[in-house]
Amino acid sequence: MxxxxxxxxxxxxxxxxxxxxxxxxxxxxxxxxxxxxxxxxxxxxxxxxxxxxxxxxxxxxxxxxxxxxxxxxxxxxxxxxxxxxxxxxxxxxxxxxxxxxxxxxxxxxxxxxxxxxxxxxxxxxxxxxxxxxxxxxxxxxxxxxxxxxxxxxxxxxxxxxxxxxxxxxxxxxxxxxxxxxxxxxxxxxxxxxxxxxxxxxxxxxxxxxxxxxxxxxxxxxxxxDKVQVMYAGTIVERGTVDEIFDSPRHPYTWALLSSIPGRAQESKSKLYSLQGTPPDLLLPLQQCPFAPRCQYCMPICKKAIPKENFLTDTHGVACWLQHPMAPKVTPPAGIGGYDHE
Amino acid sequence: MAKFILKRILYMLVVLFCVITLTFFLVHSIPGDPITSMVQDLPIETRDLYLQKYGFDQPLIVQYVKFIQQLLTGDLGQSLRYPGRQVVDIVANYAPVSGIIGGIALAIGFAVGILLGIIAALNRNRWPDRLVMVLALLGTTIPTFVFAAVLQYVFTVTVPLFPTTGWGTWGHLVLPVACMCVGPLASYARYMRSSVLDITNQDFILTAEAKGVSSFRIVSRHIFRNSFLPCITMICTSIAGIFSGSFIIESIFAIPGLGKYFISAINDRDYSVVLGLNIIFTGTYILSILVCDILLAIIDPRIRIAEEN
Known part of the structure; x- marks a missing residue:
């Protein structure tokens, strides 16, 4: 293109x-x-x-x-x-x-x-x-x-x-x-x-x-056609619409997807809301900006900023969970395979 | 629009009536009377005779009714201090003098003030802005009589360019006008600056920028008109004030204007002159507010449409 x-x-x-x-x-x-x-x-x-x-x-x-x-x-x-x-x-x-x-x-x-x-x-x-x-x-x-x-x-x-x-x-x-x-x-x-x-x-x-x-x-x-998820002035995840909605990889994207109202109604549960606030952009960032709010936060997340890692030509994620040594985590229930028709 | 104007005129008449009534009772509540303030040691009998002649011995309410009746015939009466001098003639003689000085001063103050305000706002926090703001601060805080004294000293004693006092030639105009325009100039500059800054931060300026409109056109078409609106209200009320003149300036420069006359009329307890002048001042004031409302309605579509509904 x-x-x-x-x-x-x-x-x-x-x-x-x-x-x-x-x-x-x-x-x-x-x-x-x-x-x-x-x-x-x-x-x-x-x-x-x-x-x-x-x-x-x-x-x-x-x-x-x-x-x-x-x-x-x-x-x-x-x-x-x-x-x-x-x-x-x-x-x-x-x-x-x-x-x-x-x-x-x-x-x-x-x-x-x-x-x-x-x-x-x-x-x-x-x-x-x-x-x-x-x-x-x-x-x-x-x-x-x-x-x-x-x-x-x-x-x-x-x-x-x-x-x-x-x-x-x-x-x-x-x-x-x-x-x-x-x-x-x-x-x-x-x-x-x-x-x-x-x-x-x-x-x-x-x-x-x-x-x-x-x-x-x-x-x-x-x-x-394409989505890029931004957090604290950086792109934390990007991909085609299908990639972002069907197989999101970043915990922040998961949090965003979980807080769409329509989906909570389907499961009759309380609407998810992400706790905390984004980091102060006055300060230099030396860790993953999302780390303080991330429920999957690992020690490395507080030590270094993750590099963007491309899973496909279009799908990029900046998250330590993508590292080969990171533990496998499963996204919250209902995330992935989201029907967007 | 006609309905809008008619409604405003009706309001004006009500306000005028209230002001007349209020001034009538206020003026009469000042201790003393016109006769005593003219001649102190008049025999009681003679004094009473005079008071009787002018009807001042009657109850205030009767005097008030008579006054209103006289007003309704369109007669403002004549001076008590200088019998034979009609209030209308006094206005006709003295108002133009005050009007010329005040009008020129206001025009200069308004035009230059608006211009400086725009320049200051467009150069925000740079030297032109700081310079204008310092000058404006001085202009608003230094009293006119200080300016007048300094100008008189500099331009008549040190460098004898203009006459110190008096009235008659163009040269006589310069110093009083210069003194009188400083105040309005400074306040218009400050007002326009903040108004322009306010508009500059509005979203629609960003829209214009996103359209590719040149910065000159953004200022002339989008910023100026919108930031000028609040200044119109200011100028209209100032216009009303120019005929009433400035007592201070007229006294310092020995100018035969209405301002000076008005103050001496109060000291003389010259009831009819005080009342007559006040009616005329009030009249011009509310008239200029009406003009201002109409002007604003023409310029600002939001007001226009609101009135029509």
């Missing part, structure tokens, strides 16, 4: 009063054309920072991409581009939708103008043509009465509608890569499902690659 995006050894830090917070620590991954990648993990694991780094959207929040990191998109070195060159790619070749649709749209600009702004930024076209394109886009994201909606302001739309508008803006110039940063987190469950259906059909229609950032593994199964 052709590679669209290559991220190598990505390190992102935030300088705070308390010191340097290493939010992303040496993340590498590839994304092929038309491929959908899901980044999952709990809050603060670096998944959003990684996705923003791809578009170099971190400067406003003070994030610094460290030397030695490499991001290549369609053969271009993203980190070496000038702001001008970068702006030519942003919004046209790759675009992003954000978590909170309530605040992601300018409150004093009509949604029509906000969609058209993207078109005008990248194309020389007439207002009439841009308007027609905007109406077309609103139809595409299934917003009724697009002609009148164009003149609406964000506060006149519901949360789900606003997220649809965000998608319309993102798709205005047929991007090759769409980054969706927790697109459904702020919405209620029924709208979530509708929106994910919409994203899935648009992904096919536009032949886009998609990076879906989420903490909800339930959303992932039907959407993504």
């Amino acid at each position: 052709d590679s669209l995006l290559t991220v190598k050894n990505l390190n992102v830090s935030f300088n705070t009063y308390a010191g340097e917070v290493k939010a992303v620590r040496g993340v590498s991954f590839d994304l092929g054309v038309k491929e959908a990648l899901a980044m999952v993990g709990e809050s603060g694991c670096g998944k959003t920072v990684t996705s923003k780094a791809v578009m170099r959207l971190l400067s406003r929040s003070g994030g610094i991409i460290k030397e030695g990191s490499r991001i290549e998109f369609m053969g271009q070195d993203i980190l070496g581009l000038s702001t001008r060159e970068l702006n030519r790619i942003r919004g046209s070749k790759m675009s992003m939708i954000f978590q909170d649709s309530m605040t992601s749209l300018n409150p004093t600009m009509t949604i029509g103008n906000q969609i058209m702004e993207n078109i005008f930024t990248h194309e020389k076209t007439t207002r009439q043509k841009a308007r027609e394109r905007a109406i077309e886009l609103l139809k595409l994201v299934e917003i009724p009465n697009p002609e009148t909606r164009l003149k609406n302001y964000p506060h006149q739309l519901s949360g789900g509608m606003r997220q649809r508008v965000m998608i319309a803006i993102a798709l205005a110039l047929n991007p090759s890569l769409l980054i969706a940063d927790e697109p459904t987190t702020a919405l209620d469950v029924t709208i979530q499902a509708q929106l994910m259906d919409l994203l899935r059909s648009l992904k096919e229609r536009f032949s886009m690659s998609v990076i879906l950032v989420t903490h909800d593994l339930g959303v992932v199964a039907d959407f993504a």
Whole structure:
């Protein structure tokens, strides 16, 4: 599969009063054309920072991409581009939708103008043509009465509608890569499902690659081709959807899978919840970051960071349990062979 | 929109009436009366005669009713201290002077303050920001009369560029305007800075960035308009204040403005002038708030739609 995006050894830090917070620590991954990648993990694991780094959207929040990191998109070195060159790619070749649709749209600009702004930024076209394109886009994201909606302001739309508008803006110039940063987190469950259906059909229609950032593994199964599980700024397990859901190897992935609500109902047991909190990213990590919360923790886990170990071409795990000398452990009941249809 | 404005005008009238009533009783509750404050040792009989002539011997409530009746005919009355001088004429003579100084000062303060605020915010924590903030702090904390004295000394004694006091030429305008614009300039700069910083951290700025919008356009289209909104409220209330003038500035520079006149009218217990001026001040104040509301409704769609529903 052709590679669209290559991220190598990505390190992102935030300088705070308390010191340097290493939010992303040496993340590498590839994304092929038309491929959908899901980044999952709990809050603060670096998944959003990684996705923003791809578009170099971190400067406003003070994030610094460290030397030695490499991001290549369609053969271009993203980190070496000038702001001008970068702006030519942003919004046209790759675009992003954000978590909170309530605040992601300018409150004093009509949604029509906000969609058209993207078109005008990248194309020389007439207002009439841009308007027609905007109406077309609103139809595409299934917003009724697009002609009148164009003149609406964000506060006149519901949360789900606003997220649809965000998608319309993102798709205005047929991007090759769409980054969706927790697109459904702020919405209620029924709208979530509708929106994910919409994203899935648009992904096919536009032949886009998609990076879906989420903490909800339930959303992932039907959407993504590949999954990478992140923890404390590193990828702890990656693989195809089948590999992650059918034969997960990392105890953290097990914990995530165990805490999907639907599965607990089936077994009529109490919903699993992982105890503890992720490590403080201010401090240097000298052990497996998950060790303090891991019920399979061994002495070695507290002494050295496990290297990523590839079981197949696609399935990688960074866990000492994969070491030949480690004892064989069985995943918790119900994990593996998870039916994701 | 028409309904919205009509409703506001109705509210205005109610507020105006309350203010008139309140000032009437407050002014009359100040010890003394116009006659005694003019001539101290008047024979009791003569004094009573004067009080009778102006109706001050009657119960306050009767005076109040008479006053309101007179007001309803559109007559603000005439000065007690200077008989024959109509309150309306006083306003017509003195208000423009205060208005010119205050208006120019406010315009300069607003424009420069907003500009400095934006510059400071966009250069956050770098030297332009620190410089502006230090100046703004000085501007808000140093009283106007200190500025006035320093400016007078520097520009009339050390370097005689402008006249010390008086009124009449363009040169007379410079120093009072300079003194008066410092305060608003400093507060607008501080206010605009925090407003811009607030908007800059909003998610929709990130959306614009992700669209590939240039940083200039992000500032001009997305940041400026949204951060300007709260400043409109501020300027509207300031506009109302310019006609009432500044007592301090007008006294220091010997300018024949309303501010000075207003204070002397209070000292003279010149009831009709105090009341008349106060009605006019209140009127312009609530009028400018109305204008401000309408302006905001035009600029901010959220208010507009809320009012329509």
